[in-house]
Amino acid sequence: MGVRHSLIIGLLALIGATLAWVYWDALIGHAGTRLAGLALERVPESGVSNPVTAVLLNFRAYDTLLELAVLLAAILGIWSSGPEARGFLPAGPVLGALTSWVVPLLILAAGYLLWVGGHAPGGAFQAGALLGAAGVVLRLSGEPSAGLPPLPWLRVGIGLGVLIFTLTGLALMALGQGFLTYPAASAKWLILMIETAATLSIGATLAAAYLAGEPVPARSTTQQPGGTRP
Amino acid sequence: MYGLGGILLFLLGVWSFLVHDGLLRKLIAINVTGAGVFHVFIAVAYRGLDAAPDPVPHALVLTGIVVAVSATALALTLGQRLERPDD
Numbered sequence: 018m019g020v021r022h023s024l025i026i027g028l029l030a031l032i033g034a035t036l037a038w039v040y041w042d043a044l045i046g047h048a049g050t051r052l053a054g055l056a057l058e059r060v061p062e063s064g065v066s067n068p069v070t071a072v073l074l075n076f077r078a079y080d081t082l083l084e085l086a087v088l089l090a091a092i093l094g095i096w097s098s099g100p101e102a103r104g105f106l107p108a109g110p111v112l113g114a115l116t117s118w119v120v121p122l123l124i125l126a127a128g129y130l131l132w133v134g135g136h137a138p139g140g141a142f143q144a145g146a147l148l149g150a151a152g153v154v155l156r157l158s159g160e161p162s163a164g165l166p167p168l169p170w171l172r173v174g175i176g177l178g179v180l181i182f183t184l185t186g187l188a189l190m191a192l193g194q195g196f197l198t199y200p201a202a203s204a205k206w207l208i209l210m211i212e213t214a215a216t217l218s219i220g221a222t223l224a225a226a227y228l229a230g231e232p233v234p235a236r237s238t239t240q241q242p243g244g245t246r247p
Numbered sequence: 248m249y250g251l252g253g254i255l256l257f258l259l260g261v262w263s264f265l266v267h268d269g270l271l272r273k274l275i276a277i278n279v280t281g282a283g284v285f286h287v288f289i290a291v292a293y294r295g296l297d298a299a300p301d302p303v304p305h306a307l308v309l310t311g312i313v314v315a316v317s318a319t320a321l322a323l324t325l326g327q328r329l330e331r332p333d334d
Contacts, residue, residue: 025265033258040250040287053294053301068302069309077306084310091317095324102327142309219313226320229327 064204065135073140074208078197082186085178085215088222092175101230107159116158123151131216135205141212145219152224163224168232171221178218182211249293253286270326274319281315 056072063071073081108116127147134140156163165171185207186197194200199207225232260280264273285308292304 022266025262029258029262032261033254036254036257037251040254040290043291044250052303053292053299056302057299068299069305072302072306073309077303080306080310084313087314088317091321094321098324098328099331140309142313223316223320226317226324229320229324 062201062204064199064201064206064208067134067136067138067140069138070134070140070208074211075199075204078182078186081215082179082182082197085182085218088219089175089179092222092225095226095229096231099230101228101232105157105159112158116154119154120151120164123147123154127151127216127220131212134212135209141215142219144212144216146223148216148220149223149227152220153227156224156227162232163228165221165224165232171225171232174217174221175225176218178211178215181214185211250287250290253283253288253290255283256280256286257283259283270322270329274322274326278315278319281311285311 056076057068059076060066060068060071063075065071065074107113124147127144130139130147131141131144132139134143152163152165166174182197189198189200190196257280260276260278260283263276263279267273267276288304288308288311292301294301
């Protein structure tokens with residue numbers, strides 16, 4: 018056992034030294050061409066002024082589309098592994114009151130982050146994470162549906178991001194642009210539309226992933242507003 | 248410094264993944280490894296105090312975090328299914 022461990026430590030130290038050397042070399046060595054200049058230079062054409070959002074939703078839109086597809090694949094895998102886990106008991110009055118404060122605030126903050134993503138740090142993923150967190154809070158405080166809509170609507174919500182994204186790309190292709198090459202005039206609104214759909218989709222997916230299985234349709238009678246609905 | 252910290256996290260994650268038993272610990276180890284990689288990316292994006300950071304690695308890290316979270320959720324569900332006694 019001791020020999021094996023020291024062997025692993027030795028190997029890891031070697032790998033670490035190599036990585037550190039490569040990192041150092043890349044940092045100090047020669048200033049090759051980097052994408053930063055190119056990306057920052059073209060941000061004004063992208064329809065948003067936050068460079069990270071511009072890269073995510075415009076220059077590297079394929080990445081983001083496929084990332085939404087990864088989320089979709091993950092939730093499909095989770096659903097196919099069986100029914101959801103059992104929920105918790107309803108919360109006591111203190112936690113219940115706190116939840117009824119926190120969840121609307123989370124939804125409001127998600128909307129703010131979605132809008133502010135155009136010109137400052139923020140965007141669809143942060144907003145979607147907040148929506149997902151709202152769902153998790155609801156679920157932890159005993160709301161069995163985690164604020165999610167009934168299953169047919171939930172399916173639509175989860176697919177919405179990929180759907181809108183792909184449809185936008187195809188529509189732009191039909192108009193003679195490239196796939197997901199936004200015309201500069203309408204880029205802002207297209208990006209905002211895609212981000213809104215992506216936010217709803219990400220929020221629904223994260224909250225649904227927290228259920229750890231496919232929702233049981235029979236118990237969707239106590240539907241309450243909130244959670245991942247706008 | 249931040250990048251070297253990232254490399255250290257990466258190594259700790261790999262170590263933990265190789266040495267420790269138990270699915271949950273291995274999963275946490277993989278996440279630590281991923282966090283190390285994100286650290287390195289963010290460190291690479293730094294371009295001096297007076298210049299804006301490189302947005303491309305930032306976007307990549309954002310994508311990576313979401314993928315990591317969804318993969319973790321899937322792995323946790325699969326692990327839970329493995330533990331279930333009835334099938």
